Amino acid sequence: MAKFLTLxxxxxxxxxxxxxxxxxxxxxxxPDVQALKDQAGPLVEALTRYRQSNNAYPQSLxxxxxEAPNTQFGQWSYYLHEDGGCEIAVGNYNxxxxxxxxxSSTGWHVDG
Numbered sequence: 001m002a003k004f005l006t007l008x009x010x011x012x013x014x015x016x017x018x019x020x021x022x023x024x025x026x027x028x029x030x031p032d033v034q035a036l037k038d039q040a041g042p043l044v045e046a047l048t049r050y051r052q053s054n055n056a057y058p059q060s061l062x063x064x065x066x067e068a069p070n071t072q073f074g075q076w077s078y079y080l081h082e083d084g085g086c087e088i089a090v091g092n093y094n095x096x097x098x099x100x101x102x103x104s105s106t107g108w109h110v111d112g
Contacts, residue, residue: 031100036100044088056084077089
């Protein structure tokens with residue numbers, strides 16, 4: 001009987017911890033990927049126009065006079081690759097559980 005009560009108490013304790021963790025842990029909001037892509041559309045278009053006019057992507061958004069939009073997941077980041085291509089990204093694996101990328105060579109990707 002004592003063994004049964006011990007196992008029952010242990011099971012109740014484990015269930016309590018699981019419920020506490022589930023209720024107490026904040027879940028990152030799920031991204032609306034299409035809305036983020038739509039929001040970044042003008043940024044992608046500005047980068048494309050810049051490349052068409054200058055035969056290269058800019059060294060930075062600031063140097064091209066392009067402003068990255070803010071999102072609920074932070075501001076879009078810009079990366080110029082050594083091969084001359086570029087990428088924009090938003091999100092953070094650790095905080096948002098995803099990263100959304102637009103790559104000038106491969107288009108849109110979401111990780112997470």
